[in-house]
Amino acid sequence: MDKLPSLSSRQRLLIGGAGGVLVIGLIVVIALIASSRSDAASEQPIAFNHQIHAQNDIQCQFCHYGVNQSPSAVIPSVEKCMGCHEFVATDNPEVRKIAEYWADEEPIPWVRVNEQPDFVYFNHHSHVAAGVSCGSCHGDVANMSVAEPVVNMNMGFCLDCHAEQENKDALYDCVVCHR
Numbered sequence: 001m002d003k004l005p006s007l008s009s010r011q012r013l014l015i016g017g018a019g020g021v022l023v024i025g026l027i028v029v030i031a032l033i034a035s036s037r038s039d040a041a042s043e044q045p046i047a048f049n050h051q052i053h054a055q056n057d058i059q060c061q062f063c064h065y066g067v068n069q070s071p072s073a074v075i076p077s078v079e080k081c082m083g084c085h086e087f088v089a090t091d092n093p094e095v096r097k098i099a100e101y102w103a104d105e106e107p108i109p110w111v112r113v114n115e116q117p118d119f120v121y122f123n124h125h126s127h128v129a130a131g132v133s134c135g136s137c138h139g140d141v142a143n144m145s146v147a148e149p150v151v152n153m154n155m156g157f158c159l160d161c162h163a164e165q166e167n168k169d170a171l172y173d174c175v176v177c178h179r
């Protein structure tokens with residue numbers, strides 16, 4: 001919280017009036033939820049390798065098709081994997097695990113890597129449509145064997161980039177990200 005943004009005139013009015021209580025209330029509630037979460041282990045059920053797939057020219061959007069249309073990027077389904085792995089590298093022990101999930105009609109229980117707390121609203125589609133690259137938030141995933149969170153996506157990180165945008169004031173409003 002060392003980088004609290006300068007407040008818009010609307011927020012100053014709010015803090016000056018009875019709304020100040022609401023803003024402080026929001027901060028307390030968010031801080032309480034924030035202090036209660038824990039980090040998940042990053043051991044994946046199948047050793048999925050981004051680099052190998054990128055080297056085979058498979059685009060990010062082919063698997064994470066949500067980036068073109070929705071808040072969530074989407075983690076691909078077992079069916080999506082089987083579209084290739086019914087034929088490709090079928091002897092590989094990690095690939096055999098995919099076929100087992102498919103036969104059992106079970107989803108692969110991927111462990112989430114970048115998870116924002118529930119009190120933060122984020123939308124892939126609006127960033128991708130505005131021309132923000134995957135790499136500015138996720139690093140060079142195409143060269144990672146294991147997807148790892150190399151960027152610390154805290155509030156200061158989000159605000160630093162929003163500060164460079166033309167509609168900076170609108171993008172600084174607390175309710176843009178805390179709805």
Ligand code: HEC
Pocket residue numbers: 044048050053054058059060061062063064075076110111112113114115134135138141142146147
């Ligand atoms: C063949 C499908 C496929 C392709 C292509 C692919 N991914 Fe993924 N991606 C996955 C799967 C499966 C996971 C979940 C397992 C993991 O975290 O490694 C994942 C996880 C991720 C995560 C972590 C998600 C989380 O839990 O927060 C990021 C970030 C990501 N991919 C970005 C990318 C980028 C950027 C590209 C293009 C360079 C890309 N992916 C290409 C299948 C794919």
Ligand code: HEC
Pocket residue numbers: 046047048049052053056058076077080081082083084085088089092094095098
């Ligand atoms: C568009 C085709 C395509 C899709 C979809 C795809 N893969 Fe692959 N996958 C490949 C290719 C090509 C290779 C490299 C095979 C080789 O080099 O023998 C590969 C290799 C692999 C390997 C072996 C990697 C190694 O260490 O040798 C695993 C495991 C794997 N994929 C998992 C997945 C999973 C899980 C999904 C679904 C999230 C998926 N793949 C979706 C094409 C695909």
Ligand code: HEC
Pocket residue numbers: 060061064067071072073074075114115116117122124127128132133134135136137138153
């Ligand atoms: C402005 C920053 C930013 C950009 C740009 C961005 N992401 Fe993300 N990504 C995030 C955040 C934040 C999360 C966690 C979202 C959550 O927990 O609600 C995330 C989560 C993910 C996930 C996990 C599934 C999900 O949607 O929660 C995948 C996969 C992913 N991103 C892939 C991509 C790909 C591929 C691109 C480029 C096409 C991309 N991201 C661009 C910030 C970004």
Ligand code: HEC
Pocket residue numbers: 120121122123126127130132136137153154157158159161162165167171176177
């Ligand atoms: C590298 C630059 C960059 C970073 C980092 C970034 N944003 Fe943004 N953000 C943008 C741009 C550009 C827009 C679109 C502005 C527009 O369309 O007017 C935007 C718009 C938004 C919007 C409003 C659009 C909508 O979908 O409601 C939200 C919410 C948002 N960002 C949340 C976040 C969060 C949360 C983070 C951090 C996890 C983040 N952003 C990080 C550049 C960034």
Ligand code: HEC
Pocket residue numbers: 001005026027028030031034116117120153154155158159162171172173174175176177178
């Ligand atoms: C561009 C998006 C964005 C905007 C605008 C924003 N926040 Fe946040 N905020 C975040 C993110 C992302 C986190 C989660 C940080 C983390 O996980 O470390 C967060 C966390 C917090 C927390 C929890 C404390 C903590 O360190 O985890 C508080 C309190 C908070 N925000 C208050 C505010 C207030 C008040 C405003 C308006 C002055 C505001 N935020 C504007 C993105 C934003």
